[in-house]
Amino acid sequence: MDVVVGAELPEWHVASVSAEKMKTTAALLADPNPIHFDAEAVRALGMGDRPVNQGPLNMGYVMNMLAAWSGGHDRLRRLRVRFLGNVFAGDQLRAGGVVTAVREENGDRLADCEVFLAVVGGEPVLKGTATVALAPATEETR
Amino acid sequence: MSDSSLGTPSPEQVKAQIGRRFPGGTFTVEPWRAWLVADVVLDEPGDEVAHPLFVWLAATGATGLTWDDLFGWFGARASDGPMFGEHETTVHRPLKVGGVYQVSGEITSAERKVGRSAGPFDVVGYQLELYDEADGAHVATCWNSIVFPRRS
Numbered sequence: 001m002d003v004v005v006g007a008e009l010p011e012w013h014v015a016s017v018s019a020e021k022m023k024t025t026a027a028l029l030a031d032p033n034p035i036h037f038d039a040e041a042v043r044a045l046g047m048g049d050r051p052v053n054q055g056p057l058n059m060g061y062v063m064n065m066l067a068a069w070s071g072g073h074d075r076l077r078r079l080r081v082r083f084l085g086n087v088f089a090g091d092q093l094r095a096g097g098v099v100t101a102v103r104e105e106n107g108d109r110l111a112d113c114e115v116f117l118a119v120v121g122g123e124p125v126l127k128g129t130a131t132v133a134l135a136p137a138t139e140e141t142r
Numbered sequence: 143m144s145d146s147s148l149g150t151p152s153p154e155q156v157k158a159q160i161g162r163r164f165p166g167g168t169f170t171v172e173p174w175r176a177w178l179v180a181d182v183v184l185d186e187p188g189d190e191v192a193h194p195l196f197v198w199l200a201a202t203g204a205t206g207l208t209w210d211d212l213f214g215w216f217g218a219r220a221s222d223g224p225m226f227g228e229h230e231t232t233v234h235r236p237l238k239v240g241g242v243y244q245v246s247g248e249i250t251s252a253e254r255k256v257g258r259s260a261g262p263f264d265v266v267g268y269q270l271e272l273y274d275e276a277d278g279a280h281v282a283t284c285w286n287s288i289v290f291p292r293r294s
Contacts, residue, residue, distance in 0.1 A: 014184060021182040028178055029199070031209075033220065055226045060183035060195040067185075073236065074191045080230040 001071070001135045003111050009097040012065035013120075019051045019089035029054065053087040058126050062115050065095035070111070070132040077110065081128035092120040097130070109134045150292055151217040153254035156264050159215055164268075165206025166246040168275065171196055176239045192237040198229065200237065201270035201284035204245035216252070216266060218290050227265060227287035235274070235281040242275040250285070254292070262292040 023037045034041035035052045043049050059081055067073045087093065097115035104110070111134050117126040171192045180187040183195060205212070213219055237243065247270035256262045265287055272282040 021184075024178060025182045028175065028182065029203075055229075056195060056198055057183055059198070059229060060179075060185070060193065063194050064183065064185050072191065073188070073194050076194045076231075076233055076236075078230065078232045079194070080228065082228045083226050 003099055003102055003134055005099055005101060007099045009065060009069045009099070009113060009115070011094045011096040012061065012068055013095075014061060014091075014093040017053050017087055017089055017091045017093065021057070022051050022053060022089065025054050025057060029056070047086070048088060050088040050090055053089070053091075055083050058083070058087055058093075058117055061093060062095045062097075062117050062126065062128070062130070065097070066113070066115070066130055066132055071135055075132045075134075076130070077108075077133055078131040079115070079128060080130070081115075081126050083126055085123060085125040087117075087119065087125050093125075094118055094120055100129075102134070149217055153264075156216060156252045156254055156266070159249045159252050159266070161248055162215065163248040164246065164270070166244070167204035167206045168242060168244055169200035169204040169272075170242045171200065171237055171239050173239055188239065190239060192239050192241070194231060194233060194236070196237045197231045197233060197272065197282045197284050198286075200243050200272055201245055201247070201282075202286070204243070205247065205270065212268075212288075213290075215249070216264060216290055223291055225289045225291075227289045229287075230283075230285040232283040232285075233281070234283075235279060237272070237281060243281065244273045244275055246271055246273075247284075251287075260291065264290040264292060266290065 026036045036054055039049055095117045097113045099111050099113050101112040110131050113130045115128050115130050116124045118124040176192050177187045179193055250269045251267035254264050267287045270284045274281050
């Protein structure tokens, strides 16, 4: 895998954030917060009329983007994120990033990246940094 | 377990929680759960490597506390609006579907701050370590911060 500093990671898209998957997620996480499954509760809090996506799902989309680029989920070494805003049911999202360093550590070739998740046409809702292991350069050139 | 009867704690009481250890517990990456997590996060279910989101799921799912218990350590409840601040996943060895992981950890930071518009709030950091029950290997670290609004 030929990777250089400044290279942009291929974007990973969510066509429409699903309110139904938020309900399943609430059950999986045993998260009682109704903003994730009850539009009435969202309205009552003055946050609009669409359920709010769980933060871990937003983080998971960025992990998917990194896996699609690097070759699999087993490549992820580190991900640090800051949550900047809410994602609502129906939002269209894009996850992406840029390579900031390529280095070796304990025999692994690693890429450090800046990453983001943003609502299409809007502001980032999550920003962070990540480190993924790259396939050895020789793998593709052999 | 809950200390929420204390009400809003002083900055010193908040700081005194640093080093408080979680009871801890065990988390199994059940195949059905791995499938559902892959589905909700719009990923393809895998037979072997679990989605890395399981570092957070396993760590926070086996602290030995409910969320309300943890909020109670800081005199807060879910209705006070605590917010997810930052998160860091560090993977030393990918988690496996079917794997069983022991979780332990503690509060690592706790500080009262005052925002110009937000007013007073506490930022609490906690770190959880995951160990593979099969061989004792340290497989992942999960660090998080929670923001507790302190309305005066």
